[in-house]
Amino acid sequence: MDPKSGPLYVILDALDECEKTSCHQLLVSISDMLTDSSQSMKGGSRIKFLITSRPFLHQSYANSQKVFQSQISIDDDQTGxxxxxxxxxxxxxxxxxxxxxxxxxxxxxxxxxxxxxxxxxxxxxxxxxxxxxxxxxxxxxxxxxxxxxxxxGLAEIYHRYLTAIPLDHQEDASKLLKLLLACSRPLSLDELNIAFTMDPSYTTAESIMQNSHNSIAHTVQGILGSLVRVTGQQVSLVHQSVKDYLQDQYIASIDSPPAIRMVNPQGSALQLATVCIQYLLLDDFTVDFFPTNDSPTSVIAEETDVFGELPLGDFEGDFWDQEDHDLDSNTLFHDPAILHPEICDSLVSDYPFYTYASLHWAEHFARCEEDAPEELKDFARSLLNPDTANCRNWLSFYHVKAPTLDDDLMDQNPIILASQFDSYTVLKSLLLDCEPSQVIKNQSLYWASRLGHDRIVTALLQSGAEPNTRQLEGQTALTVASEHGNRSCVTALLADSRINVNAPGRNGRTALSFACGGGHDDIVKELLNQKACNPDEPDNAGATPFFWAVGGGHHSILSTLARLRSVDINHRDKTGRTAVSWASGDGMADTLIRLLKLPRININAKDNKGRSPLSWAAGNGCTDVVEILLASPKIDKTSIDNDKRNAISWASARGHCQVLVRLLEAGCPGVDAEDIDGWTPLAWAIQTDSPDTVQALISDENVLIERRDRGGRTALSWAVEYGHIEVVKVLLRAGADTGTQTRSGRTPAMIAKDFGRDDIVKELEVYGP
Structure with missing residues (x-):
């Protein structure tokens, strides 16, 4: 190179996409050239290479070469x-x-x-x-x-990636792809390492770790290449579209290697379910890690370090004769429930795959159990038998780490567990072996309905489970299935002739009520198709399904119900409020617009306290709703409640200045009207310490600033006593009389002095004697 020239930059992009042998040779040549160049060149001129690739290339070769040590990470988890x-x-x-x-x-x-x-x-x-x-x-x-x-074009690229997998690693690639395809979340490198290593010959976690891969990131990237992404300590398929591609049955008809063609959803679920189940049944977990109900202070598995502080040895003489033990009450009488999280943390630390296996084995098994070998089905049944420590351990762990179920999973009946975790084949096997009590069948039906396990629901109904019994929180199978949007379970339950479609659940709500509140349109339609369904059945609070549809803002359901003659859209709950009242008070402008379009709707319906929808909207500061109501020609602006308070009074009392302005602009009357206690809107605004609201009121010519209440006191007198100095300033600027006296002869200044408010005294002195 000409010594007068500057550096020469050579850019090699995506070098990891090149054929491996030639890629390696190129890197060797570059390394040799740069090494020779750095030794022979004395000037500042030299060749510089910028090489881009995935991390695998640097880890597998370049990382060991001195000339390639300079590295800029552009990982996709970086900020920006x-x-x-x-x-x-x-x-x-x-x-x-x-x-x-x-x-x-x-x-x-x-x-x-x-x-x-x-x-x-x-x-x-x-x-x-x-x-x-x-x-x-x-x-x-x-x-x-x-x-x-x-x-x-992306399918062709993925196909090219698959065909590039080395022939001697096809089986390995198939196993890795199945694990990555089936996993419910990205696996950590440690988790994938264990799952990839696991086979039936291993009986302890230690034996697995001894034979696991020493550089799993290198292994998985080397075998699967661009199909995977390693981000930090997590590994996953590079994109959801890879999973879609692998799940497409078309892949079986193209020229992929046999092992790769075996990668499908069922086979992948079976692969991961097998690994999880085998791991949970390791000898390590055949002893109880968690306190049992029989003995809250029972000694836990010796392998657990949680109880390392207990003085179980290494002392001479009688333990109780020694006084230097650091043994407090928490150590001796620790609540087992409090210990569980600590034990879980210890398990996670000692057994990296335990978390994933415990939380996800059942869902993987449920996807493949029909095709699972009998041995695996027996293993699954063992994991659902609380008489075994393996079952008790993962259940306790699950209850701490995934508290998705309300009641304690410990000491549950196997049939209930099979129903909760969607293990259909295990359930069928258990039902054949014994006749469970009616209580067990009913509880199992509740859980299956709640969790959306329709196969389990059907099996339990066929075995005699009663669909109308009330379980947790008073819910029936149908109400809880409707609440959680489990349509397939609702369909199965409705097919049973014993079902009571109007049976009340929690707080007296029906299945239709829960479906309407949850926005489950398909379930609503299915329930309404039942001749016995009462679409206007009120709950314990008097709210009908229409109320719940309105409250959830589910407009399509609202419209469906409103078209039914049997639905009273002006129904009042036990407080006397209508759906319009609730929508107005909750500020649901979009929903209110739809309600006002209904021909039979009552926009002014009062509740038991005489409050109208406009009153509720004003009191809650719902400006948009107030504007919508005021724009309706049907609105009654003069409406007052049982305490003779109007919308202006409620807006003033809550300090909602914007709402107040809208009401005044719309010509709502009663800006200075007294309520049942003699309070005017101004009195309410002063009490709530809202200077802007006070200003808006006294700007209206109908408001008498010197009006005396039934106790003979003025607005200024009360503002001073409340200590609301900003309100005092507003009143003084508006010309409030500082010399007015109460019936006992006290002026505002005297009141301020009595309360030690020198700041208010000074303000008063500015405007009067």
């Missing part, structure tokens, strides 16, 4: 990476939108939809954007289809 992707998406969508003249709504939809599925994968983003740009169909539905399907 997601923001950069979002900026790129926004710029490209903006460009496409300009060319296609898309509306702002479509542009925003595309940005949000793509970003939500991007998963930090530029390749997927690039190909989706290209598909959108080329698409001749431009409806929102078509764009949604493009975004949710595998982009054109």
């Amino acid at each position: 990476y997601t923001e950069d992707l979002q900026t790129f998406i926004q710029e490209r969508i903006h460009e496409i939108s300009l060319n296609r003249q898309f509306s702002n709504d479509i542009r925003d939809f595309l940005c949000e939809a793509i970003m939500s599925k991007a998963d930090r994968t530029f390749l997927w983003i690039h190909m989706v954007l290209a598909s959108i740009e080329k698409s001749l169909l431009t409806s929102r539905k078509e764009f949604q289809k493009i975004i949710t399907s595998i982009p054109e």
Whole structure:
């Protein structure tokens, strides 16, 4: 090189995509050249290489070469990476939108939809954007289809990645892909290492660790290449579209290696379920790690370090004769429930795969149990038998780490457990072996219905479970299934001739009430199709399903119910409030607009205290709702409640100045009217210490600032006694008389002095003697 020239930069992009042998040779040549160059060149001129690749290339070769030590990490979990992707998406969508003249709504939809599925994968983003740009169909539905399907060309890329897997690692690749395809969350490297190593020959966790891989990141990246992403200590498929591609049955018909063609949802679930079950049945877990009900202070497995502070040895003479033991009451009489989290932490530390296996084995087994070998089914049954320590251990762990069930899972009946964890084959086996009590069957039906296990629901109904009994919180199987949106369970329950579709659950609410409140349109329609269904059945508070649909803002359900003649849209609950009243008081402007369009709706219905929807909206500061109500020609602006308070009074009492202004602008009367106790809106505003509200009131010519209440006191007198100095200033600026006296002859200044408010005294002196 000419010594006068500057550095020469050579950029090699995506070197890890190259054929491995030639890639390695190239790196060797670059290393040799740079080493020779650094020794021979005395000037500052030299060749500089910028090489980009995934971390695997650097870890497998370059990391050991001195010339390649300089490294810039651009991991996708770095700060700013997601923001950069979002900026790129926004710029490209903006460009496409300009060319296609898309509306702002479509542009925003595309940005949000793509970003939500991007998963930090530029390749997927690039190909989706290209598909959108080329698409001749431009409806929102078509764009949604493009975004949710595998982009054109990406399948070919994934196929190329699969065919690049070394022939001698096809079985390994198949096992890894099954684990990554089936996992419910990204696995840690330690978890994947154990799952990949695990086979039936191992009986202890130690034996697994002894034979596990020493560099699992190197192993998985070397075998699967660009199909996986290792981020920190987590490993996952590079994008959701890889999972979609592997789950597509079309893969079985293309020229993939046999081992790869075996990667499918069922087989993957079976692979991971087998690993999880085998791990939980290791000899390590055949002793109780958690205190049992029989003995709250029983000694836990010796392997557990949680109780390392107990003085179980290493002392001479009688233990109780020694006085230097650090043994407090917490050590001797520790509440077992408090100990559980500590024991869980110890298990997580000593057994890296225990968390995943405990929390997810049942869901994986449920997906594949029909195809599972009999031995695995027997193992699963063992894990659902509380008579075994293996079962008690993972159940206790599950209860601490995934407290999704309300009651204690310890000492549960196996049939209830099988129902809770959707183990259909285990349940069928248990039902064949013994006849459970009616109570057990009914409890099991409740849990299956609540958790959405429709196969279990059907099996239990066939075995004689009673669908109408009330369980936890008074819920029936149908009400709890409806509450949690489990349509398949609702369908199974409704098919039983014994079902009472109107049976009350928690707080007297029916299944329809829960479905309406949860926004479960499909369940609502299915329930309404039942001839016996009462769509206007009130609960203990007098609220009907229509109330709950309104309260949840579920407009489609609201419309469905309103069309039924049997539904009273002006129904009053036990407080006398209607759906319009609740929507108004809760500030549900969009819902209220829909309610006011109903031809039979009563916009002025008063509750038991005489309060109207306008009163509730004003009192709760719902400005938008107040404007909507005032715009209706049916609104009664003069409405007062049982205490003779109007909307202005309620807005003033809560300090809602904006609402007050809207009411005054709309000409609502009663700005200076007394209520049943003689209080005017101004009196309420002064009490609540709202200077802006006070100012808005006294700006109205109908408000008498010197009006005396029934005790003979003025607004200024009360403001001084309350100590609300900002309100005092507003009144003084408006000309309030500082010399007025109460019936006992006390002036505002005297009141201020009595309360030690020198600051208020000074303000009063400025405006009067």
